[in-house]
Amino acid sequence: MSLALAEAKYVRRDLIEHIVTEDDEPVDNLYSEKLQRMLTHSLYSSWTPPPDEDHPKKARKFLAAANVGIFFAVAEKPLVPDVFLSLDVAPHKDWYEKQHCTYFVWEFGKVPEVALEIVSNRKGKELTDKLKTYARWGIDYYVVYDPQKRLSKDVLCVYELGFGKRYRPRKDFMLPTLGLGLTLWQGVFEDHEDEWLRWLDAEGRLIQTGEERAAQAERRAAQAEQRAAHAETQASQETQRASNAEAELEKLRAELAQLKRSGAKKKNKT
Incomplete structure (x- = not known):
């Protein structure tokens, strides 16, 4: 645990009464709102975190959230990835x-592993101020998705925290310690076709949304019914x-018996 985080862990409850944890300002466009939901819901629907080295058999909890503030310190302005x-x-x-309605780092005892920003204008400072702040507080992975290329020529940037709390870009867009990756995917989500940012598992397979899992289950059930009907x-x-x-055998047996009887009658006549 960093010194800053260790110090932040001990915060009197009365010191946070003035902090604004939520507001009424609309901040997202429709595309961003849908994408946020896709990214969070798909993790809960289809992702299992990699096992903890100290407790390999224990299932790990996780928290994936959209548009929730991360408060690193009482006197520091939060970031809202x-x-x-x-x-x-x-x-x-x-x-x-x-004290529990948002992500106070001192309450959770740790910073998140991933912060992801969707660029919608040139005012967010995703590649400058935010990048430095996330690095300073030790966020392992920082993702900047810029679908309209407002800040740079790169639609997707994935950064991994390295030595000296400096981010280095990952060209493969993978988050190896989490068994996750990211990719751009052209397809339909909630009846709208577009290019979407999607999670990948460690093998590079798309992590399915709840709708995709349900559709896949329906296909498998239909295929099972077809196999059962075929069988x-x-x-x-x-x-x-x-x-x-x-029936054919009985018919042949009857014909054979008839032939034997006919043969026996012929012998008797001679």
Whole structure:
């Protein structure tokens, strides 16, 4: 734990009464709002965090949130990433209380592992001030998604914290310690086709949204029903073939018996 975080851990509750944790200002466009929901919901729908080295068999909790402030220190202005991801934490059961209603670092005991910003204008300072602040506070991965290239020629930048709390870009867009990656995906989300930012798992496969998982489950159920119907049809056909074979055998036996009786009568006449 950094010295700054260790100091921030001990904050009297009365010192945060003046802090504004939420406001009524509309800050997102429709695309950003949908993307935030896709990025958070897909993690809860389809992602399992990598095991903790100290407790490999224990399932890990995580908190993924959109448009929630991260308060690093009482006297410091918070940052409000479009999405953040923090491992091994969970919201407090009394999350309406002031000290639990947002991400106070001293309450959660750690900073998030990922902060993600969606650029919508040139005023956000995502590649300058915010980048420096996230690095100073030890956020492992910082993602800047700039779909309209307002800040640079790069639509997607993924930074990993390195030596001296400096970010270095990752050209592969992977977040290796989390078993996650990011990619640009052209497709439909909530009836709207566009290019979207999507999570990948460690093998490079898309992490599915809840809708995609439901659709996949429906396809599998339909395929299982088709296989069952096919097997039933085959069984019925096999039964019919067996019945036909049995009837044919009985017919042949009857003909054979008739032939034997005819042969015996001929012998008796001679």
